[in-house]
Amino acid sequence: MTAGEERPVVVKTRWVSAEEDEPSAPPRGNATAEERPSGGCFEAEVSLPGVTSAESIVAEIVTAAEAGAPPSLYVRAKADGGGGASLSADVPLPDGCDHREISAVKWSRKRSTLRVRFAASSPAAAGGAEDDGDDEDGAGPLAEYLRMLGVRDGEAGGSEPELEEDGDPRDGVRDPAGEKRENPSRADGKTPQPTEPTKQTPPGRAVRASGNKKKRRKNAAGRGVAATPGRQLETPGRQLETTRPGVSLSELSDDLAAQLHARGFAHAQFITRDAVCVVRDEIKRVAPLYTDGEIWLGKHDAGAQIAVKSVRGDRVFWMDPATADGGRFDAMRSMLRAIDELVLDHLARACPKRLGGLADRTHAMLAEYPGRGSRFVRHVDNTGRDGRRLTVLCYLNPDYAGEHGGALKVYDADDADGSRGVEVAPAAGTIAMFYADETPHEVLPSARSRHSFTVWYYDETEFKDAETRRGEAAAADSRAAHMPSVDGSGGSDPGATLAALDASDREAQAFVRRMMTQRLTPAGAAAAARGLGERALRTVATVFGAPDPASFVVALTQMSQSDLDELRMEITSMGMDNAPDAELVA
Ligand SMILES: O=C(O)CCC(=O)C(=O)O
Numbered sequence: 198m199t200a201g202e203e204r205p206v207v208v209k210t211r212w213v214s215a216e217e218d219e220p221s222a223p224p225r226g227n228a229t230a231e232e233r234p235s236g237g238c239f240e241a242e243v244s245l246p247g248v249t250s251a252e253s254i255v256a257e258i259v260t261a262a263e264a265g266a267p268p269s270l271y272v273r274a275k276a277d278g279g280g281g282a283s284l285s286a287d288v289p290l291p292d293g294c295d296h297r298e299i300s301a302v303k304w305s306r307k308r309s310t311l312r313v314r315f316a317a318s319s320p321a322a323a324g325g326a327e328d329d330g331d332d333e334d335g336a337g338p339l340a341e342y343l344r345m346l347g348v349r350d351g352e353a354g355g356s357e358p359e360l361e362e363d364g365d366p367r368d369g370v371r372d373p374a375g376e377k378r379e380n381p382s383r384a385d386g387k388t389p390q391p392t393e394p395t396k397q398t399p400p401g402r403a404v405r406a407s408g409n410k411k412k413r414r415k416n417a418a419g420r421g422v423a424a425t426p427g428r429q430l431e432t433p434g435r436q437l438e439t440t441r442p443g444v445s446l447s448e449l450s451d452d453l454a455a456q457l458h459a460r461g462f463a464h465a466q467f468i469t470r471d472a473v474c475v476v477r478d479e480i481k482r483v484a485p486l487y488t489d490g491e492i493w494l495g496k497h498d499a500g501a502q503i504a505v506k507s508v509r510g511d512r513v514f515w516m517d518p519a520t521a522d523g524g525r526f527d528a529m530r531s532m533l534r535a536i537d538e539l540v541l542d543h544l545a546r547a548c549p550k551r552l553g554g555l556a557d558r559t560h561a562m563l564a565e566y567p568g569r570g571s572r573f574v575r576h577v578d579n580t581g582r583d584g585r586r587l588t589v590l591c592y593l594n595p596d597y598a599g600e601h602g603g604a605l606k607v608y609d610a611d612d613a614d615g616s617r618g619v620e621v622a623p624a625a626g627t628i629a630m631f632y633a634d635e636t637p638h639e640v641l642p643s644a645r646s647r648h649s650f651t652v653w654y655y656d657e658t659e660f661k662d663a664e665t666r667r668g669e670a671a672a673a674d675s676r677a678a679h680m681p682s683v684d685g686s687g688g689s690d691p692g693a694t695l696a697a698l699d700a701s702d703r704e705a706q707a708f709v710r711r712m713m714t715q716r717l718t719p720a721g722a723a724a725a726a727r728g729l730g731e732r733a734l735r736t737v738a739t740v741f742g743a744p745d746p747a748s749f750v751v752a753l754t755q756m757s758q759s760d761l762d763e764l765r766m767e768i769t770s771m772g773m774d775n776a777p778d779a780e781l782v783a
C-alpha cells in the first residue's frame with residue numbers, strides 16, 4: 198500500500214466467507230486475509246479520512262507494467278477543506294481473487310471508507326485472470342460503480358440510506374448484476390455534474406440519407422410501425438417523463454415540434470413494443486460487431502479517439518445502408534424511413550428556423566449500454582460545428598422498468614449547473630430528440646443492458662462548411678481520417694471507427710490506453726513516450742496537456758510516481774472533472 202501524501206490512508210483486507218458474503222446470512226466470524234475460504238470473496242476496505250463524497254474518489258484496477266506483478270486496486274481521492282489533500286492507496290490483489298469480478302462496492306460517508314469486494318476466482322478463472330495484455334477492462338466496472346455511488350451519495354441524501362450506513366459491513370453491498378439494486382439515480386433526480394465537457398458523438402461514416410427528399414417522402418410510409426398509447430413509468434422517488442397516447446406521424450410531429458419550441462427537446466411514443474421486439478430480433482445478428490463507443494480526448498486538431506468506459510460506456514455498431522438494405526433488417530429500415538419522414542418532411546417544416554435546412558443524416562448508430570452502471574456523462578453532441586443539428590434516438594428496451602436506470606437526462610442549453618434536467622425513460626419505442634449543437638444531455642448509469650439507435654440529421658449549410666473545412670484540413674494533414682466522410686469514402690466498414698485511424702493515431706491511442714490502465718513508472722512512461730513516432734508523440738503531448746512533445750518527455754522523466762499517478766487520474770476522470778485543456782468529443 199502506498200499512503201497518500203498528507204493523510205494516512207488505512208487499508209484493511211480480508212477474505213470473506215461465502216456465508217458472510219450472503220446478505221441474508223447471519224453474521225459469522227471473519228476469515229482472515231491468510232485463510233482463504235472456498236467461495237466467498239476478497240474485501241479491501243480503504244479509509245479515506247476527510248473525504249465526504251464518493252464523487253471525489255477515483256478508483257480503478259491497474260495491472261502492473263512488469264510481468265508477474267499482481268494487479269492492484271488503486272484508489273485516489275481528494276479530501277474536503279484545507280486545499281483538499283490528495284489521498285491514494287494501492288492495494289495489491291492476492292492470488293485467488295478475481296480482479297475482473299467486482300462483486301460489491303460500498304461507500305460509507307460516515308466513516309469515509311470505501312469497501313470493494315472481489316469474487317474469488319475459480320481455479321479455471323484464476324489462470325485466465327492473469328493480465329493478458331488486453332487493457333480494455335482496466336478502468337472498467339469499478340470506476341462505473343463509483344460513478345453510481347457518486348450519483349447516489351450526496352447533499353440531498355435520504356433515499357439510499359445504505360450508502361450512509363455504518364455498522365454491519367454487509368449493509369448496502371450491491372449486486373453487480375443490478376438484480377437487487379434500486380434505481381441508481383438520485384432520488385431528487387439530480388446527478389452530480391461534472392463540469393461540462395464539450396463532447397460530440399461521432400458521426401462515424403456519415404452518409405447522405407439515400408435518395409432525395411421527394412423520393413424519401415414517397416418511400417417513407419412508416420409501414421410496420423405504429424404509434425401507441427404510452428405509459429407512465431415510476432421509479433423510487435420520482436417519476437420519469439415517458440410517453441403519451443399515439444397519433445399519426447403528422448400529429449406526432451406537431452407534438453414534437455411544440456416540445457422542441459418550448460424546451461429544446463422532445464420525446465413521445467413512436468413505435469410499438471411489438472415492433473421493438475422485431476427490431477431487436479433483427480439486430481441480434483450484428484451483436485458481435487459492436488465495438489466500444491469512443492470519445493475524442495484532446496483538442497479539435499490533436500488528440501486520440503479512445504474508449505473511456507467511465508465517461509462513455511456503450512458499445513456501438515454503425516449500420517450502413519448496404520447492411521440495412523441487405524434484406525435482413527426490414528423493420529429497422531421501415532423505422533428509419535418513418536423517422537426520415539417525420540423529421541425531414543414534418544419537423545423541418547414545423548421548425549423552419551432551426552430545422553428548415555435539414556437535408557441528410559448519418560447512418561444509424563445502434564448502441565448498447567451493457568448495464569453494470571454504464572453511462573455517458575453529460576455532453577453536447579456537436580460542439581465543433583460539424584453539421585449535426587438534430588439528434589434523434591429511439592429506445593429498444595421491451596422490458597424497461599424505472600429501476601433499471603439508464604434514463605436520458607436532458608438539460609436546457611443555458612442550464613449551466615445542471616439543476617433543471619429532465620429524465621426520459623429509455624422505454625420500448627420511445628423516440629427522443631434534441632438539438633445536437635446546443636442541448637446538454639447524459640445517459641444515467643444503467644443497471645441493465647439498454648439498447649437504442651441514434652441518427653443525427655445535418656443542417657445542409659453547416660455541413661457543407663464543415664466539409665470544406667475538413668477538405669482543407671485533409672489537404673494539410675491526413676489526420677482528417679478521424680472525421681466523418683459523407684460519401685462513405687473513408688472506408689468500407691462504418692462500425693470500425695478504429696480502422697479509420699491512421700498508424701500514428703493508433704500509436705497515440707495505445708500509449709494513452711497504457712498510461713490509463715497500467716501503473717507505469719515515470720522512467721517507463723518516458724521510455725514509452727520516446728519510442729513513439731513524432732506525430733503520435735505530438736498527439737499524446739496534447740492529450741496530456743503538455744505545451745509540446747519535448748516538454749512532455751522531459752516532464753515525464755522529472756515526475757515522481759505520485760505526480761504520474763495524479764496525471765493518469767486526471768485523464769481517467771476526464772469528463773468528471775473536465776480537465777481544463779481537454780475537450781471530450783465522442
Ligand atoms: O442513448 C441515449 O439516450 C443518448 C446517447 C448519447 O448521448 C450519445 O450517443 O451521444
Ligand SMILES: [Fe+2]
Nearest residue numbers: 398577578638
Ligand atoms: Fe449524446
